[in-house]
Amino acid sequence: MSNLKLICVISVGAIFLAAACGGEQNNETAAPAPTPAPASENNTADAEVGAPARGLTEAFDEMDASCDQALAKTTLTQCRVCHSFDAGKPNLTGPNLFGIYGASAAAGDNFAYSPVLRESGLVWDEDTLNKFLENPPQFLPGNRMAYGGVRDAEARKSLICLLKALK
Amino acid sequence: MTTKKSEPEITHEEDVDEKDVSRRGFITAAALSTAGLVAACSGGDQGDASAENADNEPAPAVPATGGGSDFDVVVIGGGMAGASAARETSKAGLTTLLLEARNRLGGRTYYAPFGDHNIELGANYLYWLQPHIWAEVTRYNLPIDDTPAAVNPDRWIYLKDGKAVEADIATFWPKVDKAMTDYCAMSREVFPRPYDTFHTDEWKKYQDLTIQDRIDQLDLEDDVRLNLNAIWSIMSHAPCKEGGFLEMLRWWANLGSNSIDFNNAVSRYRLSNGTISLINAMLDDSDAEVRLSSPVSRIAQNGTGVQITLEDGQTVTAKKVIVTSPLNTWVDVEFEPALSEVKLTTSRERHVGAGNKLHAKTKQDIGNVFLTADDGFGPMQYGYTETTGPGGTTLLSYGLDGAFDVNNLDVVQNMLRQFLPDVEVESTYGYQWLYDPFSKGTWSTLRPHQFKLVPELQRAEGDVHFASADIATMWRGWMDGGIEMGVSTGQVVARALVS
Ligand SMILES: Cc1cc2nc3c(=O)[nH]c(=O)nc-3n(C[C@H](O)[C@H](O)[C@H](O)COP(=O)(O)OP(=O)(O)OC[C@H]3O[C@@H](n4cnc5c(N)ncnc54)[C@H](O)[C@@H]3O)c2cc1C
Numbered sequence: 277m278s279n280l281k282l283i284c285v286i287s288v289g290a291i292f293l294a295a296a297c298g299g300e301q302n303n304e305t306a307a308p309a310p311t312p313a314p315a316s317e318n319n320t321a322d323a324e325v326g327a328p329a330r331g332l333t334e335a336f337d338e339m340d341a342s343c344d345q346a347l348a349k350t351t352l353t354q355c356r357v358c359h360s361f362d363a364g365k366p367n368l369t370g371p372n373l374f375g376i377y378g379a380s381a382a383a384g385d386n387f388a389y390s391p392v393l394r395e396s397g398l399v400w401d402e403d404t405l406n407k408f409l410e411n412p413p414q415f416l417p418g419n420r421m422a423y424g425g426v427r428d429a430e431a432r433k434s435l436i437c438l439l440k441a442l443k
Numbered sequence: 444m445t446t447k448k449s450e451p452e453i454t455h456e457e458d459v460d461e462k463d464v465s466r467r468g469f470i471t472a473a474a475l476s477t478a479g480l481v482a483a484c485s486g487g488d489q490g491d492a493s494a495e496n497a498d499n500e501p502a503p504a505v506p507a508t509g510g511g512s513d514f515d516v517v518v519i520g521g522g523m524a525g526a527s528a529a530r531e532t533s534k535a536g537l538t539t540l541l542l543e544a545r546n547r548l549g550g551r552t553y554y555a556p557f558g559d560h561n562i563e564l565g566a567n568y569l570y571w572l573q574p575h576i577w578a579e580v581t582r583y584n585l586p587i588d589d590t591p592a593a594v595n596p597d598r599w600i601y602l603k604d605g606k607a608v609e610a611d612i613a614t615f616w617p618k619v620d621k622a623m624t625d626y627c628a629m630s631r632e633v634f635p636r637p638y639d640t641f642h643t644d645e646w647k648k649y650q651d652l653t654i655q656d657r658i659d660q661l662d663l664e665d666d667v668r669l670n671l672n673a674i675w676s677i678m679s680h681a682p683c684k685e686g687g688f689l690e691m692l693r694w695w696a697n698l699g700s701n702s703i704d705f706n707n708a709v710s711r712y713r714l715s716n717g718t719i720s721l722i723n724a725m726l727d728d729s730d731a732e733v734r735l736s737s738p739v740s741r742i743a744q745n746g747t748g749v750q751i752t753l754e755d756g757q758t759v760t761a762k763k764v765i766v767t768s769p770l771n772t773w774v775d776v777e778f779e780p781a782l783s784e785v786k787l788t789t790s791r792e793r794h795v796g797a798g799n800k801l802h803a804k805t806k807q808d809i810g811n812v813f814l815t816a817d818d819g820f821g822p823m824q825y826g827y828t829e830t831t832g833p834g835g836t837t838l839l840s841y842g843l844d845g846a847f848d849v850n851n852l853d854v855v856q857n858m859l860r861q862f863l864p865d866v867e868v869e870s871t872y873g874y875q876w877l878y879d880p881f882s883k884g885t886w887s888t889l890r891p892h893q894f895k896l897v898p899e900l901q902r903a904e905g906d907v908h909f910a911s912a913d914i915a916t917m918w919r920g921w922m923d924g925g926i927e928m929g930v931s932t933g934q935v936v937a938r939a940l941v942s
Contacts, residue, residue: 350852353557353558357557357874367546369545369546369547369555388546388736388737413878420879420881422878424875425848
């Protein structure tokens with residue numbers, strides 16, 4: 277057993293591992309049937325499953341009652357192609373977003389952020405999230421989120437509501 | 444394996460302590476271990492080989508290297524071109540490092556989970572008249588899916604003056620087929636050997652024409668003209684006045700100059716296990732080290748080798764470098780000495796492919812439809828049913844406006860309602876390639892004046908070689924072109940270094 281495999285297991289590189297294994301990374305509870313992982317003793321994308329973690333289920337339960345849950349859910353489908361949301365889940369194409377509300381930009385673990393986001397000095401609150409999510413390429417030119425944004429103000433509001441409860 | 448002199452970039456696993464390592468250190472360690480991880484994950488014994496590499500133990504015998512470079516070859520980019528190039532040089536016995544900017548492999552192919560299934564956010568189609576990729580299908584025994592709906596619609600609806608018109612397919616398709624054939628009438632004279640596009644000088648007669656110029660030369664009914672415009676604009680992924688006529692003529696010649704193979708090639712056959720299955724097959728078949736999340740910012744030659752600097756300041760040296768990053772992004776990397784003026788100017792001008800692609804699911808079963816609009820309508824030129832049933836229809840839609848809000852349910856639903864007034868859209872998603880700094884566009888269609896520049900775009904500068912689908916000869920703009928360039932350039936480099 278090589279040290280390399282050990283690294284696989286402690287899963288610092290879980291995202292890299294997952295990406296390398298062909299996109300079977302999406303193992304969030306709420307995400308329906310990820311494609312079957314290749315039969316390999318080295319596939320550790322599931323390594324964190326054991327830890328009891330908070331995540332989307334709780335956030336939906338606990339989000340402010342005045343917010344549009346259904347809208348948040350549909351809008352979130354797009355983010356889920358690139359982001360994981362449950363605590364401890366590996367990063368996907370984008371960083372894991374558990375606890376993003378109130379955090380400084382580019383502070384997630386083990387994610388290689390763009391220099392622009394790293395040096396933005398932003399703290400994610402209602403205002404900054406709203407502006408960023410409306411039009412990411414315009415708000416932060418040179419950022420690496422290949423996503424045009426959520427133009428609908430109500431949809432953004434519901435999403436931010438959800439992110440607030442995701443902690 | 445080359446002896447490494449100083450290698451701050453190689454982190455030994457034993458040194459990595461989960462608790463004390465700073466985040467930055469961790470990123471590095473994680474990124475570095477990827478080298479082995481890729482191999483380890485994708486099965487095969489490379490896992491161990493790479494582990495050995497990471498432990499800096501002697502690797503299997505390789506040709507005499509010398510020169511003190513960290514690697515014989517560094518490949519920049521992990522798409523079809525990069526994966527195939529790295530396989531060639533590695534199989535030739537050269538130590539090879541592949542550096543990929545993103546945290547995933549595949550480049551402009553991306554087989555991603557969406558809802559309860561996976562979708563191809565970038566390239567999906569391949570065909571047996573694409574010789575380079577089909578050789579890989581054969582070699583790795585990759586299963587193929589057929590999606591015949593796209594070439595056998597039951598309804599064809601197009602937008603004319605903002606109104607939906609339903610075509611009688613039985614009488615309308617033969618007219619459009621004839622128009623396509625007439626448009627490409629000279630394909631065999633201009634490209635008697637599509638793998639060698641400069642074989643004769645016939646191309647010179649057409650080098651200034653845009654796609655629109657050629658459409659304007661034909662005497663067509665309005666509705667046929669509109670649909671010819673829709674077809675060529677979506678194939679070039681730009682308004683017809685931007686793309687070069689020779690580009691689409693080449694596709695037609697590549698496909699034996701007929702519309703049956705043309706339609707089959709552009710919308711029918713896919714890799715059953717996704718495009719990533721081919722990328723993985725090629726890298727599994729090599730000992731190349733792969734590092735993800737490693738954007739290259741500088742490539743400097745000093746006469747005895749090449750020094751590659753990553754965005755985070757780490758450096759690696761190599762005897763030769765193969766650049767497979769997209770043409771449109773070359774200007775974002777600092778080259779020392781500077782790239783040729785033609786390469787720089789062309790990268791700055793960009794190829795024209797910059798539109799959108801989206802996957803929509805409707806609530807109703809709308810059947811097997813084909814939707815078209817000319818290039819005056821930005822959101823969609825070409826939309827069609829992928830699968831349909833009582834649970835709804837999945838549609839694939841391609842348009843010219845790369846900034847179209849492909850992820851907005853209402854916007855996409857309103858767009859589709861121009862064709863199908865009652866349609867209800869349940870979900871929609873598209874990856875916005877134009878906004879991704881590592882692609883800055885979609886597939887390559889050159890502008891008229893760029894056609895003759897291809898040999899210069901392909902030309903190596905010293906020890907730095909260029910291999911991107913964007914500058915391929917035959918299937919430029921396709922996965923096949925990526926592999927054409929990766930394999931041929933990998934072989935050129937291997938011959939130079941192994942001899
Ligand atoms: C929406 C869409 C649909 C398409 N449909 C089809 C289709 O149906 N059939 C088909 O054959 N083709 C299709 N294509 C085209 C096809 O995807 C490309 O032609 C081909 O995959 C390009 O391969 P490549 O390796 O040359 O470039 P890429 O796949 O772009 O790979 C280049 C790699 O370089 C990396 N890179 C960039 N800059 C740096 C840097 N500074 N440092 C390190 N790495 C860097 C990138 O991240 C990328 O991974 C489509 C493309 C798109 C976008």
